[in-house]
Amino acid sequence: MGGWLLPPRAKVYEAFSAVADGRVHVSGPGTAEVVSSGGDRTYTVEWTDDVAAVTSNDNASYWQGYLGYPIVAVLLTLGRLTADEAVVRAFAGVPWHDLNARFKRDYDAVVEHVLATLGGHGPARAHIVAEVDQVMAGLEALDLQRPGRGRRPPRRA
Numbered sequence: 001m002g003g004w005l006l007p008p009r010a011k012v013y014e015a016f017s018a019v020a021d022g023r024v025h026v027s028g029p030g031t032a033e034v035v036s037s038g039g040d041r042t043y044t045v046e047w048t049d050d051v052a053a054v055t056s057n058d059n060a061s062y063w064q065g066y067l068g069y070p071i072v073a074v075l076l077t078l079g080r081l082t083a084d085e086a087v088v089r090a091f092a093g094v095p096w097h098d099l100n101a102r103f104k105r106d107y108d109a110v111v112e113h114v115l116a117t118l119g120g121h122g123p124a125r126a127h128i129v130a131e132v133d134q135v136m137a138g139l140e141a142l143d144l145q146r147p148g149r150g151r152r153p154p155r156r157a
Helices: 010-020 059-064 069-078 085-090 096-102 107-118 125-142
Strands: 024-028 031-035 042-047 054-056
Touching: 010 069, 010 085, 010 107, 010 125, 024 069, 031 069, 042 069, 054 059, 054 069, 059 069, 069 125, 085 125, 096 107, 107 125
Parallel strands: none
Antiparallel strands: 024 031, 031 042, 042 054
């Protein structure tokens, strides 16, 4: 069992949206489902009782070996990571799947677009970035283990 790689920062923003949109559903002890921003996939996140090991069948977690946004969203929902609720709410309704396709998977460009779209609405950009930094530091401190690849990612509905 090895450790997870840290995700690109953009995945924290995606996790904020999943939480803000109510797309994270804890379905039982050690398991949750996270619906994609397009609503066409549901990812399963599972964890050990002590939350030392976690797995997910989203594409990033399964294929790339880094903590995908569904895992980050579940950790926020469980309170293992924290972020300012106003920052999280600011990312409600962001169509990440569509934007990632439009910007050809240039995650940094997508985040810049989303932050520019927020403009003067909601928390200040510096505060948002600081919250993402805090979540990234929290992920690093958790040093979560990857118990294997788990189930394959779901197909589009």
